[in-house]
Amino acid sequence: GAKDDGRNTWRFYDPQMNQASLERLILVSALRRGVAAGELRAWYQPKLDLQTRALIGAEALVRWKHPDQGWIQPVRFIPAAEQSDLIVVIGEWMLHAVAAQIARWHAQGLGWLPVAVNLGARHFSHPGLPPLLRRLRAEHGLPPNVLELEITESTLMEAGGEPGALLGELRRAGVTLAIDDFGTGYSSLSYLRHLPVDVLKIDRSFVNSIERDGRDLSIAGTIIALAHGLGLKVVAEGVETEDQRGLLEALGCDQGQGFLFARPMPAAEFEVWRQVWGVPLLT
Numbered sequence: 001g002a003k004d005d006g007r008n009t010w011r012f013y014d015p016q017m018n019q020a021s022l023e024r025l026i027l028v029s030a031l032r033r034g035v036a037a038g039e040l041r042a043w044y045q046p047k048l049d050l051q052t053r054a055l056i057g058a059e060a061l062v063r064w065k066h067p068d069q070g071w072i073q074p075v076r077f078i079p080a081a082e083q084s085d086l087i088v089v090i091g092e093w094m095l096h097a098v099a100a101q102i103a104r105w106h107a108q109g110l111g112w113l114p115v116a117v118n119l120g121a122r123h124f125s126h127p128g129l130p131p132l133l134r135r136l137r138a139e140h141g142l143p144p145n146v147l148e149l150e151i152t153e154s155t156l157m158e159a160g161g162e163p164g165a166l167l168g169e170l171r172r173a174g175v176t177l178a179i180d181d182f183g184t185g186y187s188s189l190s191y192l193r194h195l196p197v198d199v200l201k202i203d204r205s206f207v208n209s210i211e212r213d214g215r216d217l218s219i220a221g222t223i224i225a226l227a228h229g230l231g232l233k234v235v236a237e238g239v240e241t242e243d244q245r246g247l248l249e250a251l252g253c254d255q256g257q258g259f260l261f262a263r264p265m266p267a268a269e270f271e272v273w274r275q276v277w278g279v280p281l282l283t
């Protein structure tokens with residue numbers, strides 16, 4: 001059986017390989033082909049000041065334009081990519097695309113809009129990451145802190161090495177650092193004190209029923225107070241209703257993103273949205 005073979009033996013057909021890992025293998029090879037064929041796209045979701053609704057940044061989210069299957073969402077391929085080197089390939093592709101887009105918007109007279117890229121665990125601890133960030137900033141003339149990286153709590157915990165040292169090195173490469181999906185991991189709160197990060201993003205599971213569930217309201221309020229106590233900015237993700245926006249604003253949350261304002265969009269659509277949105281005044 002397969003167990004008698006050496007650990008490094010890799011056979012395509014293995015009766016012990018379950019359906020899920022077979023599907024993952026097929027997906028990863030299709031994705032490898034798709035990445036090489038230029039089928040990835042970066043979509044952009046605005047981040048807004050919760051009080052004034054002014055545009056203050058964007059999050060870049062990967063999409064895969066499959067020739068037969070159409071648009072494929074990251075939930076369908078990022079988990080498989082995370083199990084291989086492909087997560088680094090995808091992350092590097094996104095960083096190139098986003099750095100170029102930030103520079104293009106600036107060249108169009110739209111200013112330096114900060115844009116965040118999500119980072120997989122293997123990429124976070126990849127030694128090529130800080131030099132790549134420096135190269136991209138030099139190549140596109142990006143000032144410090146217009147590129148932002150979003151890293152989940154679990155990525156920080158899984159990373160080999162000292163997360164604080166890795167974050168410090170990234171920060172010295174001139175990027176802003178955000179902890180994504182904050183509150184969903186199993187980390188202790190005291191670790192935050194030692195981590196050089198700039199932003200906490202409240203996971204959308206806490207925002208979801210904030211109008212109905214007092215426990216979620218209290219968790220969101222606690223995260224906001226914690227962030228501010230540590231001198232960090234706080235962003236709420238998944239803001240879908242005006243009630244949610246109002247509650248988060250009342251709790252002192254700085255920024256928000258969500259379907260209430262806009263869905264993730266291709267760059268061209270983002271540009272149109274941006275013109276229409278303007279900087280609305282408070283009524």
Ligand code: C2E
Pocket residue numbers: 045060061062073074075078087090091094117118119120150180181204237238239240257258259260264
């Ligand atoms: P995330 O980084 O937490 O991104 C936020 C997700 O919430 C996005 O889903 C976004 O479309 C969705 N979202 C935003 N506002 C709302 C809302 O109001 N309601 C609801 N229901 N959803 C909202 P998306 O684009 O499908 O991405 C899912 C996850 O996939 C991301 O979660 C991130 O973990 C991962 N991901 C996306 N792009 C990349 C990438 O380029 N690299 C890596 N490593 N991961 C990525």
Ligand code: MG
Pocket residue numbers: 059118150180
């Ligand atoms: Mg994110």
Ligand code: MG
Pocket residue numbers: 180181201203237
């Ligand atoms: Mg998130």
Ligand code: MG
Pocket residue numbers: 181203204237
């Ligand atoms: Mg999330």
